[in-house]
Amino acid sequence: MLSVENKIVKRVYANHRGWSFSKTDFLDLANDDSIRQALRTLECKGTIRRVIRGLYDYPRISKLINGPMGPDLIQVVNALARKSGWRIQPAENTALNLLGLSTQIPADLVYLSDGPNKTFWIGKRKIVFKKCSLKEAGFTYKESELVVQALKALGENRVSKEVEKKVSSAIPQSKWKKILRDTKTAPAWVSKIILSITKEYKTV
Secondary structure, eight states: OOOHHHHHHHHHHHTOTTOEEOGGGGTTTSOHHHHHHHHHHHHHHTSSEEEETTEEEOOOEETTTTEEOOOOHHHHHHHHHHHHTOOEEEOHHHHHHHTTSOOSOOSEEEEEESSOOEEEEETTEEEEEEEOOTTTTOOSSHHHHHHHHHHHHHOGGGOOHHHHHHHHHHSOGGGHHHHHHHTTTSOHHHHHHHHHHHHHTTOO
């Protein structure tokens, strides 16, 4: 039988380099104390890296510097949400950046959450979780969250056909039918733009 340490390593490797995680992601494998000890051992061996207290990653390796890269912040965000049991979605300017609609790298990564207001520092970057209503965080698909928040950031009058094309190309065509159903609670003008995208670019 595999040891707890080996079971954890197997799961880490299966999620590939860049994955961030906490003990929460392994609670089905063993008890809390055994998982904590196994994670400490793997950290000491250099297999995994401690990002912040209670959070680790399987570091990406840069060929350029022949060494580990900084943590993948999106992975860190998702790991923090899983750890605390929060539902999250990117705030407006963060969504713009993730969809490639803004070339500016935001100073802070801001996410809406159904948990409490929280701030985490990862090196010099700040991750901010802002408490919001469940309605705002109630979409089933992450793609829906990205599209709605990005469109809200732009505003109705700034969404041109060119922007619609960019949004359409940023999301796989197979997803748009689900997004259309998923965003019925979005503002009416946002839903209208999503419908326009799905019709004009024949994504449904």
